[in-house]
Amino acid sequence: MPFSPIHKLWVLDVLDVFLVALLFYRLLVLVRGTRAAQMFVGLVVLVVISFFARWFHLVAVDYIATSMRTVWLITFVILFQPELRHVLSEFGRTRYFRSLLRVNEYGTIGEVVRAAEELAERRNGGLIVIERNQGLRNFVETGTRVDGRATAELIVTLFSPGSPLHDGAIVVRGDQVVAAACILPLSQNPRLSPVLGTRHRAAVGITEETDAVAVVISEHSRNISIAFRGVLRERLDEGELRSELVRVLRIRDEEVPAPESPPAPTPIAAAGSGESA
Secondary structure: OOOOOHHHHHHHHHHHHHHHHHHHHHHHHHHOOOOHHHHHHHHHHHHHHHHHHHHOOOHHHHHHHHHOHHHHHHHHHHHOHHHHHHHHHHHHOOHHHHOOOOOOHHHHHHHHHHHHHHHHHHOOOEEEEEOOOOOOHHHHOOOEEEEEEOOHHHHHHHOOOOOOOOOOEEEEEOOEEEEEEEOOOOOOOOOOOOOOOHHHHHHHHHHHHOOOEEEEEOOOOOOEEEEEOOEEEOOOOHHHHHHHHHHHHOOOOOOOOOOOOOOOOOHHHHOOOOOOO
């Protein structure tokens, strides 16, 4: 008997269904908790109506739904263009491709350090959150999209007093400033110094809830601090800040131990950190 291709076709059908389900799952995960989720639900409802119209032979409804298939596809691409772009971007950042497409994180560290030094010299406050393995999409959506290359000049400009985006935090992902004026959760840790301001508590808060690292610049004391895993290290010079960032970001997939004995905040270091984030 000749070989029957049924088994081969069955495997291909299963693979086809699996890939489609995976794409829809990734899209659902991406739009969950965003404004695009409501539009996605609306499109799903239209597809369901079209299916039942054909099933129950509702000729008029089926004709309208069939005529709008092309429109649905174009509408989907237009509505979800930012999300689709982010899906492809996140796919390229997976561990399988990260070794081939690794962004220059050490260059980004240099830009962040230069920006922190210049902000401190100008007595401008700042809060820079650097994303590691855990995504910060929920916090990015509270701010204004920037999607610009992370340079010291851009960071300093965003935190200039005349900038409409100087309040809140900026989020850095790879070598890009993703968003500015982002709202972060405040730490409720009772062991933090009571003289710490909102900006420092927000830096600690975001590192308690995620694996991100936050750099804080005080506009009053001109001190530079870094927060990681809920621990705040204050009064860092340029070399110490660079060393801490390299230590935390040297390998994104590696769990980096927190400092064994971080220095306790002092009244001098925290006196100028009462500004709001």
